[in-house]
Structure formats: C-alpha cells, structure tokens
Amino acid sequence: MEKDLQETIRNEDFLHKVVPVEEAITWIEDGMILGVSGFTLFGEPKLFLQKLAERGEQEDFKIDLYTGASMSESADGTMVENDLIRYRLPYQGNPILRKQINLGSVSYIDQHLSQTSETLRQGVIGPIDYAVIEATAITEDGLIIPSGSVGNSPIFIEHAENVIVEVNLNLPKEYEGLHDIYIPNAQGKRSPIPITDASDRIGDIGIRVDPDKVKGIIISNKNDSPSPLFEPNETTQIIANNLLTFLEEEVKSGRLTEELAPIQSGVGSVANAVLNGMKHSQFRNVVVASEVIQDGIFDLIEAGVVKFAYATAFSLSDKRVASLKSDLAKHCNKIMLRPQEISNHPEVIRRLGIIAFNTAIEADIYGNVNSTHINGTHMMNGIGGSGDFTRNSRISIFVTPSTAKDGRISTIVPFVSHVDHTNHDVDVIVTENGYVDMRGLAPREIAEQLIENCMHPQYREQAWSYFEEAKKKSGGNTPHILQKAHAWHLHFQKNGTMLLNK
Amino acid sequence: MEKDLQETIRNEDFLHKVVPVEEAITWIEDGMILGVSGFTLFGEPKLFLQKLAERGEQEDFKIDLYTGASMSESADGTMVENDLIRYRLPYQGNPILRKQINLGSVSYIDQHLSQTSETLRQGVIGPIDYAVIEATAITEDGLIIPSGSVGNSPIFIEHAENVIVEVNLNLPKEYEGLHDIYIPNAQGKRSPIPITDASDRIGDIGIRVDPDKVKGIIISNKNDSPSPLFEPNETTQIIANNLLTFLEEEVKSGRLTEELAPIQSGVGSVANAVLNGMKHSQFRNVVVASEVIQDGIFDLIEAGVVKFAYATAFSLSDKRVASLKSDLAKHCNKIMLRPQEISNHPEVIRRLGIIAFNTAIEADIYGNVNSTHINGTHMMNGIGGSGDFTRNSRISIFVTPSTAKDGRISTIVPFVSHVDHTNHDVDVIVTENGYVDMRGLAPREIAEQLIENCMHPQYREQAWSYFEEAKKKSGGNTPHILQKAHAWHLHFQKNGTMLLNK
Ligand SMILES: CC(C)(COP(=O)(O)OP(=O)(O)OC[C@H]1O[C@@H](n2cnc3c(N)ncnc32)[C@H](O)[C@@H]1OP(=O)(O)O)[C@@H](O)C(=O)NCCC(=O)NCCS
C-alpha cells in the first residue's frame, strides 16, 4: 500500500496531506456548499460521500450539493435519507432524491449541464466551500488525474475555497492520459475553444490545483456503481431501426455521408438499441461527441464503426466495468473525457454539427418535447444535456415508444404537460410506428404527420378529432382548444388511461 | 444618374447587367424559393418586391419567401394580399401576413434567427432560386455593399442559383465600410468565429458573389420604412427603472462593473424605455452586441454611455432615418453590422457573456416564457433572436407590463399557453411591480417571488390560491393542477377578464 501510494501520489507535498476520511468529513459544516465529482454514477468520491452520509445519521446538518450529473444510490440516496441536502444541482436520477424534490423538501435547480460552470464563474451560485474530487493519481507536477468522469470537477476546484482529493487505488491506472482538461476564462476574457476536430486535444491530462487549497487527501478503493444494461426489446429495436432508416435516407439524399456527423446519444433503453443497431449498419468511421460513453460505444469501436469517441463520463454496465482496464488500454487513443462544459458546449456542438438523439417523456402534436416532468408536475430526472445538444445540433432527434404504461399513456399528446424543448429545437421524432422529419414544415403540417406516422394507432382518431376541432374553433398557427389541451392527461389521472372512450 | 451609377456600381461587368425591374420580375416562376434581403424593415429590395407584388395582382403564382426577419407592409403585406406566399421564414411582424398565418393559408416556419443559415447549408430548406439583395454599392472587386441590414443576405447569395442586386442610389454612401461579412464554412469544416472583443472586424466590407450567378441588377431609389417610435409611458418607465435597479445591484454585488457586459436589447416600448433610462445611469463605456440598432442606441452613443455597438440591422424611427447619413458619418467607427448568423451566434453570445433583455407576452409562475403565441394558438411575430440570446447570455432578462388589455389580462399566469423559453433560460423577470432574480432558486421559490414581486396586486390572491392548491393536491417540482392550468385564459375568453371573480 505504501509503495502503491507513492506511485499514485507522485508529489511529495500532496503525499503529506493524506488524512483519514473520518477527519475529512468533520470539516464539513452545516450550510456549506460542496462541489463533488461524479457523473452518471462514475467518478464519485465514494468513500467520502458514504462517510459523510453516515455522519448525517448522528448529526443534524445540511449542505448544498453540486455535482456533474446523477450520483449513485449510496451518494444521493443515502444523503437524502439522512436529510442532508438542502439545494441540489444540476441533475439527478435517484428515486429517493426524486421523491424529496417532488415533495418540495429538497430544492432542485435543474440546469443545462454546460451552464453550471458559467453560473459559478459569475458568482450566481457558490462559492464552493469544499470541492471533493475523486482521482486516480496525482502527478509529479501536482496535476489531479480524474477517474471515470470529468464533469464539473475542474470548475469546482477552480472555485472552491478548499479541496479534498479522494485518491482511489483500485481503479485502472489506464485512466491517466485519457482526460483533456480545458477551462475557459471568464466570459468577455475568453478565446475560442480551439476544437475543430472531435479528437483535438486542447488541454492538460489532469486538473491543476493551487496546492494551498488542498486541505486533505483521503485514500479509497471503492468501485464505481454500474448502470443497468437495457437489452433491446421488440419496441426499442423497431424504434432504433426507424431512426437508422432516417439516417440512411439522409445519406441517400446526399445530406450526410456514411461517416454521418459526430453523434451524441442519450442514455436508456432506446439509445442502447440504436447503438446496438449501428453495429450492423452501413455507417463507418463515425465519430461520437457525446455526454456519456455507454457499453454500446465500446462495442461500436470494436466493430470498426466508431473511430473516435469523446464524452464527459462513462456510464457502463457490470460487464464493461469488469473489462474497463483492458478496454482503456486497448482503446486509449480512441477515447477522451472532457469537462462537461466542453462536451456540452454550444460552441463546439454547433461547430462540429453534431447529430443528437435523446429520449422524450412526451411530445405534442406540434413537436414540443417534455423531457422532465410527468403530468407537468413531478420531476423525473432533469433536462441534463438534452437542451445543450438539441438546440445546437445539426439534426436533433427525439425517440420515444409511442405509448407508456402498457398503452394506457400516449406519449404523443395534444399539448405537452411541460415543455423542455420547443419545436424550434426538435427536428425528428421517432417512435416504433415511424418517424417524422419536421424540418422545413409548418406546425399544422407537423401535426398531421406526427398523428399519422408516430402516434400509436389506437390514439389517432381522438388526436384527429382534437386537431380538427382546434382548427375549426380556434384556428391559429398552432391550433389548440385550451379547455381540452390536457384532457388526455386528466382522463388518465381519473380513469387510468388516455383513451377517452374508456 | 449615369455618373452616379458608375460611381455606385464600380465594376464594369456588373454595370452591364443592369436591367429594368419589369424584366427582372418576370424571371420569378411559380413555386420558386426567394431569399431576400431585409431585417426589421431595413435593407429590403423595395422596388423589386413592390413590382413583384404588383405582378401578383394580375397573375396566379406562389413563392416561398425567406428573409432576414420582418419586412415592411409593402413587401410582406402586399405580397400576402395578392396571395403570393406559400412558405414564409424565419420571422415576420406584419398584421396582414400574421392573419393569413393564423388562418393556416401561409405556412410559417418560425426559426431561431441564427439557424436559418445552417438549415440552408444542410440542404434542409432551399435551394434558393433567386437571392434578391439590396445594395448601396458594388465595389471595383465586385463586392456587394449591403444597406441598412445584413441579415441572411450573405448565405442567401452563397446558396442561390441566381442573384438579383437592387442597387439603391438614394441611401447614404456612408454605409460602405460599416459591414463586417463573415460566413462560416459547413459544420465540421469550420474554424472558430474569431470574435473575442465585440469590435473585432473579422470579415469583408461587402458580400462576395460569383459574378456568373448575378442575373441582373436593378436600380432603385426607395427609402426604408421607419419603425414607430415608442415614447416611454409611466409603466414602461417604471419597468425600465426596475431593470436598471437590478443592474445596479449587480454592480454593487461585484458581479458586474459599470461597463456592464455587452448588452442585447429587444425592440418595442419597454426596450426603448430601458435604453432611454440608461442615458441617465451610472453605466459607462457599455458595448452593445445585439440584433438591431434602434434610435436609443444612437442616443446612448451620443451621451457617451455606449462606446461601440454591433447588430445585424437598423430599426429606426423617422427622425433617425432623416439624420442617418450624418449619424453614420459621425459614428462610423462605433457601429458595425454583421450577418445575423454572427450577431445571434451561440458561440459569440456565450463567449462575450452578453446581457440580454427581451419582451415576454406572458410568463408563468415558474418562469417559463411565451414570446409568440396568444392563447397558445395565434402567432404574434415569431421567436426571432430571443432564443439565441436568452439561451446563451450571461444574464437573460425578460420584461413585460404585469397586465395587458387594461388589466384584464395578467401576463404572469399559472401555466403559459405556449412555451418559447423554458425557465432554464430565464434569469430575471421584470414588471412595473418589481423584479425577480430567479438565478439559483428552485421552482417553488420562483413562484412565491414572482407572485409577490412581479404580478399585478389584483391577481395575487387568485395566484396564491392556485399555487397553494397545487402544492397540496399535486405536489411535485412544479406543482400544477392541470384542470385549472389555463383557467385564467379560459375565463378571459369567456368573460373578457382573467379576474376569476369577475
Ligand atoms: C426522458 C427520460 C426520463 C427517459 O428515460 P428512459 O429510461 O428511456 O425512460 P423509460 O421509457 O424507461 O420511462 C421511465 C418511466 O417514465 C414512465 N413514462 C414514460 N413516458 C411517460 C409519459 N408520457 N407519462 C407518464 N409516464 C411516462 C415510464 O412508464 C417509466 O415508468 P416506470 O419507471 O414506472 O417504469 C430520460 O431520457 C431523461 O431523463 N432525459 C432527460 C435528460 C437527457 O435527455 N439527457 C440526455 C443527455 S445524455
């Protein structure tokens, strides 16, 4: 362990700062703001968070918790169970936390993932009392080498009064060299982000930190939590095929080549099926410029479909967690992790012309998309990076099964119960029934096509009836009857189905 | 005239292409797509459009009309009256056209103003049969010098089969040198846009055109249409003061300096009052990085408050149209016109850290904003650049009087009837009752403050009652009662007021 430690913490000053985790957690006081590494369950300071949460069992105190994105059960879950979180941002995906957010007992600030850094810089949120960051090594020069996510760690370190580094001895050493850390200056004093090709390396392999700010280093050997792996089912498979058909049509029309354009893919079951489907597609030398690297992207690299992939974090299943060490060794020059400010930056997304595909909770007949709130009220996860990507992408695609809850919910509705992405930002909607390319269409044309090509057949008649009545009685650019706009949702609340005749 | 012509069209090849407008309009065939210069009534090919519209009186044909933004009555209005327009994009503000859009007889594609260029490049809209562009000169090298707007002209010329230039002999020669024309390459083959300071000159003073594409040049001497000038009234004055108070508080808190950050201001009565109020403010050496340059910006330059201003177009009243020639001569090094793709580009807005203020039609208690659709159905104008700016700005401010129609409509409502800007993108809302700085607040906190500080007092009680009931009955991150979400709108439709007890 001693030797291992010296090989991992290769700077004397830092080596002297090692403290027991039990000591480090006592530094955290009631009311403090913590900026913590971690994104889609990867790269959390797992030991620190566990111990802090445990301290919460004995003691009454609250913190504001800033992270990269969603954290594991043992972080977000346990901390909320012990009533430790006052404010939480910018994204979460934990059932226990979700419940408290929806009860109003945790204040949740849902942000575009590229923007947390700006609000910190501007002094709108923060200042951060403690940045707590997982590292796989500290270099001779004192660079902090992150683990399986970069997320907001660089900006947290820059804007923290104090830094705690959790050095994890149990993670692949192959992480070193994988990261590309670039931090823009303040707005107005900033150069262009110099990425013109997805694989451009523009920064350092680790995060610079003012050594005086490093209050302590703790040692851990905890593994990251794997994400569930969604095997494609019949529906997700068909949705994936429809999406691939759309892309093939784009190639046929000459608007894309078989290299496509850099792709971003959301997480979840449909995204997985799409990546799976791409393995057997005509596409070659595809670049991935995304938020997360899932199992499927490793598969595509191995199948020779993807030639390079960057993201801000991994999100891997058990199987790929197990093979990560050798995967990283094999593919180190084909994979890069960037800060989420860069992976999700409008400047980069727009410049590269990314094709984005994300999942919708529901879409309305004019193409507005709800990604976050069930029934307009209950937060599911958060907008995450979906807004960063859809607004700025070359083609913004939303996928969703046409129904949820065994057909009792139509995911294409007259009027979404909450809007995250307006139809200006949604180009293509894909369900298992087909897809609609909304680009260049006016709202009434979109409605006709979405009803006919994406909606589940059993909901079409009642959709036509709404649309025809709205045109007749209200008219307008996006005809609606406000009395009935949410009738389907209300019918579901009352009768357990959106089918109005049931 | 002959001499004048030679001094204006300083290239022999182009001089030979002069044709009568009567000939040029015959080139336009049914079903063609026209990309036409013009933005907020400035820089239209006025003679061409008038004659084409007149041709429509005699003949049956339709075109798709792409512009920079809103066009004058004699363009959009007359063309629609003669039933000439099939598709229209990306923005309009004309009552006659608006009516036909809302009847569904013109297909309107409402786009973010920075994005029309991308959709053209991608081949999603277009190809353009004729680009028709107003010019104030053609240089020896064949550069086309635009007039009072740049808008989409460069990209229209680049993507048109044929180009018609309407050379206007009656506009100030001082336009030459004012423009900075920069066209990004295709996505994926593009360098960073090299603006790091608002006043950076990065392109040419005119638009390059392949001479072979120039089918003809027509000569005109028509003046631009002035915009109405809104004198501040009591309400807009108070709103402006509230906004300025917010900015002063930002300076006091150290988040801004008295130079502020580059500002974008929408058009209309409140925007005007704000610019007016800035004349007597503490702010100095302010930079304007906006979409349009209104009267008020000239005033601020003259008052020494603004040191430099760029936009993509002028939008001026009678008075400033009259003095434009001498104003341009005086301020030529303080003013610049850029393509709308650049003035509104996410990359530039985010890099410079612009403070954006725009007008809302309505906002809801959680801070979602409707900029476009009355009652969720009827298009007012379009989203314009408001999305480009609000999403990417450093501080995104929306202003609105707290009521419309003499108090019978509350502009702060439980649930907006249409969403253009989600609360992720709205930082501050200002009415005559006060302002709410939503940054760093969770939705329920936003609701409490918006009701108490922005809403008109006569609507507060019914708002509290909705909010309290929603928290109790539905809960959630953004508590709503879908049955009652649009009750205020419906009450207005039925009873002519949103006051539920009337
Ligand atoms: C939208 C999102 C929640 C979908 O995730 P998913 O895992 O593919 O969703 P599922 O289809 O499994 O649905 C999740 C749940 O919502 C329910 N649901 C789906 N659509 C629904 C609807 N319209 N109404 C009510 N419930 C719905 C499902 O039934 C399921 O319920 P369960 O958990 O009780 O089984 C998820 O993609 C997300 O959080 N997106 C926002 C962030 C984002 O897009 N990031 C991408 C950048 S990487």
Ligand SMILES: CC(C)(COP(=O)(O)OP(=O)(O)OC[C@H]1O[C@@H](n2cnc3c(N)ncnc32)[C@H](O)[C@@H]1OP(=O)(O)O)[C@@H](O)C(=O)NCCC(=O)NCCS
């Ligand atoms: C939102 C917008 C329409 C407001 O414009 P404005 O001129 O300041 O608006 P006004 O307050 O004069 O209101 C315009 C009309 O809408 C009505 N109105 C305003 N709010 C209303 C509401 N909530 N419900 C119904 N009607 C409303 C007004 O009564 C007025 O009606 P009238 O024409 O019959 O008198 C305008 O700013 C716009 O088009 N914005 C979108 C584009 C944009 O923001 N561009 C900025 C980038 S430069």
